[in-house]
C-alpha cells in the first residue's frame with residue numbers, strides 16, 4: 001500500500017497549477033448519460049474517483065476516450081446496461097449521480113446503495129424522495145435502488161422538490177433528471193456550491209432550460225432530448241484551499257494558477273484573519289505567509305459558508321498557530337478522524353461532540369500516521385510539511401481518490417515528499 005514520506009520544515013515557493021474539480025467532473029461525467037450525442041469535458045482531473053466513474057459508465061456501454069490534454073470524449077449512444085454495481089459504487093459515493101440521468105433517459109435504472117462511509121452515514125433518502133415526486137417508482141432490493149417510471153409513464157414529470165436539508169449530489173441528481181422531464185421542476189433549498197452552477201451551465205450548453213442555478217431556488221423546464229457539447233470543468237476550490245492552507249502553515253510565497261478566489265471567500269477570510277496575505281489575481285491566487293499565524297475558530301456550513309471539505313486542512317494550520325480555536329463540524333457526524341492522528345504528531349486537540357478545541361503548539365514532531373478519509377489525508381500531509389523530522393502518511397489511497405498528483409505539485413514548490421510502498 002502506498003505511503004507518503006515527508007521531511008517537514010521547508011517553506012513552499014513557486015507556482016501550482018490547480019486541476020479541474022473532482023466534485024464537478026463526477027456529475028458532469030454522469031451528464032453524458034443524458035444524451036446519445038458526443039460530450040467533451042475539458043480539464044478533467046486525473047484522480048482515482050474519475051477513473052472509477054469512467055469504469056462505471058464504460059461498464060454501462062458508454063465510450064469514454066481520455067485525451068493527452070486532460071479532455072474526456074464521451075458517448076452514451078449505445079448504453080445497454082443502465083446499472084451501477086456494488087463493487088464500483090462502494091469505493092465512490094458519487095456513483096449515486098448515475099441514478100437521475102439513467103432514469104430520465106431510459107426510464108429505468110439499477111444503482112447500488114452507497115452504504116455508509118468514514119465521515120458519516122450519508123443516507124440518500126432525499127434523492128429517493130425527490131425522484132419519487134418526479135414520477136419514479138424506486139424499490140430497495142438486495143442492496144440496490146431499483147428504479148422505474150410509475151404508472152406506465154414514458155418520462156419523468158416535473159415537480160416541486162423541497163429537500164429536508166441542503167444536499168449537493170441530491171441537487172445535481174434532480175437537475176439532471178429534471179432536464180429531461182415533462183414540464184417544470186422547482187428545486188427549493190437547492191445547494192449553491194460552485195459545482196452546481198458549473199453542472200447547470202454544462203446542461204444548458206446541451207439544450208437544457210435552467211434558471212436560478214447558484215441560488216437556493218432553481219427552475220428547470222424539461223426538454224424532450226439533449227444534444228452533445230463541450231465544457232471546461234471549473235477549477236477545484238478544495239484543492240486550491242488545501243494548497244492555501246499548506247503554504248499558510250509552512251510559510252512561503254506561491255501562485256495557485258487557475259484557483260478561483262471568489263469560490264473560497266469563507267476560507268480566505270479566515271486565512272487573512274490568521275495573518276496570511278492572499279491576493280486574488282487575474283488567473284489565480286497568490287498566497288504569502290511568514291512566521292506563526294493566529295488560530296481561527298470556524299463552523300462548517302453549506303456554501304457560501306466554510307466548507308466541510310476544508311475543515312481538516314484548516315485544523316492542521318490551527319494546530320501550530322498562536323492561541324486556542326474552536327472548530328465546529330455541522331455537516332457530517334464523524335468528520336474528526338484526523339484528530340487522533342494529529343495528536344500523534346504532538347497537536348493538542350479535544351473533541352466534544354461536533355466541536356474540536358485546538359490549543360496551538362509551537363511545533364509538531366514527525367511520526368507515522370494513518371489517513372482515514374480524503375480530506376483527513378490532506379490535513380495529515382499539511383501537518384507533516386510543518387512537523388520536525390519525518391512523517392509517514394499511510395493509506396494514501398484515500399488521498400489519491402481526490403487529488404491530482406498532490407505530491408508532485410508539492411515537490412515542485414519545495415516540499416521534501418516522496419511516495420513509498
Ligand SMILES: CC(=O)N[C@H]1[C@@H](OP(=O)(O)OP(=O)(O)OC[C@H]2O[C@@H](n3ccc(=O)[nH]c3=O)[C@H](O)[C@@H]2O)O[C@H](CO)[C@@H](O)[C@@H]1O
Nearest residue numbers: 023094122123124125126127165166167168169170331332
Ligand atoms: C461528490 C461530491 O460532490 N461530494 C460532496 C458532496 O457530498 P454529498 O452530496 O454526498 O453531501 P450532501 O450535501 O448530500 O450531504 C449534506 C448532509 O445531508 C445529509 N443527507 C444528504 C442526502 C440525503 O439524501 N440525506 C441526507 O441525510 C448528509 O448525510 C449530510 O449530513 O457535498 C458534501 C457537502 O458539501 C461534500 O463534503 C462532498 O465532498
Ligand SMILES: C=C(OP(=O)(O)O)C(=O)O
Nearest residue numbers: 023093094309374375402
Ligand atoms: C467527502 C468528499 O467526497 P465524496 O463525497 O466523494 O466522498 C470530499 O470531496 O471531501
